[in-house]
Amino acid sequence: MAPWGARRVALAVALAFGGGVMPLTALAQSVAMTGGMGSKALLVVNGGAPKALAAGDTYQGVKVLSVSADQAAVEVAGKRQTVHLGEAPVSIGGSGGGANGTQIVLSAVSGGHFVTQGQVNGKSTSFMVDTGATSVAMGADEARRMGIKFEDGAKFYGSTANGTVVGYRVSLTSVRIQDVEVFNVEAAVLPMPMPHILLGNSFLTRFQMKRDNDTLTLTKRY
Known part of the structure; x- marks a missing residue:
């Protein structure tokens, strides 16, 4: 099997052509x-x-x-x-109310990647920022764990080092990181295991991004 990094790059290409202190509760x-x-x-x-x-x-x-x-x-x-x-800082405590924040602050981990914890449709998971991916992307096993019925979504085909794979396009009800939540986020579900959900541009384009050395700040546009 090809290394994860190579498969991630290939899938990002396939998806592209396949059609202060942060506010806290x-x-x-x-x-x-x-x-x-x-x-x-x-x-x-x-x-x-x-x-x-x-x-x-x-x-x-x-x-x-x-x-x-x-x-x-x-x-x-x-x-x-x-x-x-x-690992990246985690937000702990708070009132547990709505996610009304507008800014996410991430710190780079080993290798320069931005990895963080968050939620999809209210289920906890881990994310890795990937500006090369057109949409949020996750493995089928993780989608099943979170109760996402991806088989009902539209199929698409992507090319990897191991050949053609079949994926599914879905719409996530919500994606939450720290105290920021966005809704109706397009995502792709892929058949192979993935260590993190890739935080692609269907999420990132809703934010203004600013990187300062090992800190990435995402400020919500809408």
């Missing part, structure tokens, strides 16, 4: 893990300087529950989540 905190110091995790809260925190410590409303070499379990406003070393 009340009490929400942006948390990232940038390193470790023995029993302590180096956490960045709301874009500030890294802070060494051990299990039981609380800093700016973020309580550390446990620490290991490559992850830390934290709690904000009664909501628990695990943050992983080197």
Whole structure:
């Protein structure tokens, strides 16, 4: 099987020709893990300087529950989540109300990719920004996990290093990242496994994009 990178590029081509601090909900905190110091995790809260925190410590409303070499379990406003070393910041806590934000701020991970957690139709998943993909794209297994009935969508054919594949075009009810949510997003469902949902231009064109070194800011247009 061809390497994932080669298959991703081929599929992006096939899809193309196949027809400050970010606003957060009340009490929400942006948390990232940038390193470790023995029993302590180096956490960045709301874009500030890294802070060494051990299990039981609380800093700016973020309580550390446990620490290991490559992850830390934290709690904000009664909501628990695990943050992983080197991954993009996650938004934790908040009122749990509507996603009324207008700006997404992402940090590059290893390899320079922008990877983040989010939701499709209310189901949690992971995304990777791909400006070369015409639309959001996901593997069939992930689509099934989220209850997307892609077999009812329009078929299309794409070329990969392994030959021609059959995909399906669908419309996602919603895509949410941090406290920003957009609706009726075109997506492609592909037969092979994919480590992340590709965040293509059917989502990205709704934002103004600005990159500053390892930070990508998406500001909602509409």
